[in-house]
Amino acid sequence: MTWLIRTGGLNLYPVNNAIGTMVHAAEHSNIDTVIIGGRGRKRGGVVLSVDQLWLHAAIDESCAHLFDAAGYPHHQHFQYAVKLLFIINYVIETC
Structure with a gap:
């Protein structure tokens, strides 16, 4: 590498x-x-x-599901933190 x-x-x-x-x-x-x-x-x-549009849509869908399942409101600052974790995990797995 x-x-x-x-x-x-x-x-x-x-x-x-x-x-x-x-x-x-x-x-x-x-x-x-x-x-x-x-x-x-x-x-x-x-x-x-990396298909950025697909990745963003998948992250948004996953965030909404996680927040709904946990009973959290869909606040923007939570979504950014979760998006960042998903992106980091995706990039690590694909590299």
Whole structure:
């Protein structure tokens, strides 16, 4: 697996110790490109081969189901947190 990191982000500045900066300050938004087994999985910060419209619709449907089942109102801030977890899980499984 190869990762290409964007180093222009403010969270990575200043780079006094390159390894320490990557370990302690880099985050997912700094990853520009991921290559696994010779195949590009992320390019330009965008995960490839993911149907974004389908993924968003599936996440919205799942959020509504979970909130209904738990008796929670459909508040926007809950949906964003759950969406983020679903997206992270989906990306991990597909990469």
